[in-house]
Amino acid sequence: MHHDAARPDPDDGLTVGRAAELVGVSVRTLHHWDQIGLVRPSDRTRAGYRVYSGEDVSRIHRVLVYRELGFPLAQIGRILDDPDADANVHLRRQRSELLDRIERLQRMVGAVDQMLDASRRGMRLTPEQQVAIFGADWRPEWVEGAEQRWGDSDQWGQYEQRAAALSTDDWEKVAAETESFEAALAHARRSSVAPGSAEANGLAERHRDLMRTYFDCTHSMQVCMGRMFVQDPGFAAHYDGLAPGLAQWWQDVLFANAAANGVDPQTAEWE
Incomplete structure (x- = not known):
């Protein structure tokens, strides 16, 4: 079989298992990306096995960077398939966004370093320490308000227990x-992702996973939180500051996902 001299021998490509090992993701992840058309192995060996070429591996790395930056997979696919943007355009864009994120994380590390000698842990930090770790947008009264609302609930007991077990590294x-x-929420809102869509529901479930750091969050609880995000001026200002109209859109997303899971948003309670 004759091979074009300018094209690598497909037998030099990477099987899905080898590619997963080298880039640090699971085989299941690569299979999923293949199924949704995000990254597909473009070559075959002489024996007929599908393998990832060098260009495919470069695309995997671009996906990983965009994912790390908080972009949803559907948006990553649209960005990478933009006919007006070549690989260098993506690299320059990623470099700029990574530098911004590095700067933010360095500020966070500096704040955490100042607290390493503190004896108190978790959310039982002073308001000043909370702001130092989470940034200027953090509002210490959010914790106080949550305790007033839910201090007698089982979930608040879970919250206090789990938060107290977290180290400063964990909080970072x-x-x-x-x-x-x-960042993913803001991108989805700006991209006009529809509440009730698979992408929006995925964000709602990602939020539940994040909440499990503190307590076991049900879909009914998410509905209650969604109401608060719109009705509470502090939360509404925070979310709308990330993207215009985000607070109401985020409530709509949580309501739609709850309804898809058998919860009536109109009657849901904290349970």
């Missing part, structure tokens, strides 16, 4: 995860 990770998640 939680802050980074929260920042990444809110």
